[in-house]
Amino acid sequence: SSELTQDPAVSVALGQTVRITCQGVSLRTYFASWYQQKPGQAPILVIFAKKNRPSGIPDRFSGSSSGNTASLTITGAQAEDEADYYCHSRDITGNYYVFGTGTKVTVL
Amino acid sequence: EVQLVETGGGLIQPGGSLRLSCAASGFTVSGNSMTWVRQAPGKGLEWVSLIYSDGTTYSADSVKGRFTISRDNSNNTLYLQMNSLRAEDTAVYYCARALIYYYDSSAYYDSWGQGTLVTVSS
Numbered sequence A: 001s002s003e004l005t006q007d008p009a010v011s012v013a014l015g016q017t018v019r020i021t022c023q024g025v026s027l028r029t030y031f032a033s034w035y036q037q038k039p040g041q042a043p044i045l046v047i048f049a050k051k052n053r054p055s056g057i058p059d060r061f062s063g064s065s066s067g068n069t070a071s072l073t074i075t076g077a078q079a080e081d082e083a084d085y086y087c088h089s090r091d092i093t094g095n096y097y098v099f100g101t102g103t104k105v106t107v108l
Numbered sequence B: 001e002v003q004l005v006e007t008g009g010g011l012i013q014p015g016g017s018l019r020l021s022c023a024a025s026g027f028t029v030s031g032n033s034m035t036w037v038r039q040a041p042g043k044g045l046e047w048v049s050l051i052y053s054d055g056t057t058y059s060a061d062s063v064k065g066r067f068t069i070s071r072d073n074s075n076n077t078l079y080l081q082m083n084s085l086r087a088e089d090t091a092v093y094y095c096a097r098a099l100i101y102y103y104d105s106s107a108y109y110d111s112w113g114q115g116t117l118v119t120v121s122s
Helices: none
Strands: A009-012 A018-023 A033-037 A044-047 A061-066 A069-074 A083-090 A097-099 A103-107 B003-007 B010-012 B018-025 B033-039 B045-051 B057-059 B067-072 B077-082 B091-100 B107-112 B116-120
Touching: A009 A018, A018 A083, A018 A103, A033 B107, A044 A061, A044 B107, A069 A083, A083 B045, A083 B107, A097 B045, B003 B091, B003 B107, B018 B033, B018 B091, B018 B116, B033 B067, B033 B077, B033 B107, B045 B067, B045 B077, B045 B091, B057 B067, B077 B091
Parallel strands: A009 A103, B010 B116
Antiparallel strands: A018 A069, A033 A044, A033 A083, A061 A069, A083 A097, A083 A103, B003 B018, B018 B077, B033 B045, B033 B091, B045 B057, B067 B077, B091 B107, B091 B116
16 A cells, blocks of 8 residues: 655644645645544544645635645644644555544644 | 444454344444444554445455354344454444545545454454
8 A cells, every 4th residue: 555644743822824845756646635633532534636625614714736746734823733743645546545644733 | 413322342263254244323324334443452543444335345455255244234234254263353333424525436434333353353
């Protein structure tokens, strides 16, 4: 199965914008979804099919994709956005799924 | 309201077997695709297995031949049978509902359980 690579950690000042990237060969073919996970909690879906937000997810979360890179952007980061974020997609064979390595977002 | 509740975790010796259950409510397991995802202590998420609504299953190479995903439609429950357990299988195991995006037939997971901890140790 292929890998999805993310930066281990990023920080953002309160109210500013942060972009989290996810790189992988399979992203040229398949859409990514994004999950937020806070300590001790189950993940929650924040973006699916590259740029779609589930109901209840604030519109400060947005997704995009170009080539082999998918991105999650938080515009106007809030304290409650501090969490680990994981991308997810199919692997290049299409038979398996894979999560990214995860990015810890710290809101300063 | 969609709800998923995992049970069956615990302490098991290497080489042993365990069956995890995921009781669903608010939707039918038979009419949906479902997945298991695990997270080792202090580590990231790892996709384990998926069963499509048509019954087709896939599993990660790390568990293939040892873990089996299945469902019981009458009990509206998803299972993960885990055999030949190893220390590296120690993790919190989550079940999730997998929705399939029409455009590229990829799955994404919109509802998750709270997880059940499996510890493989002697």
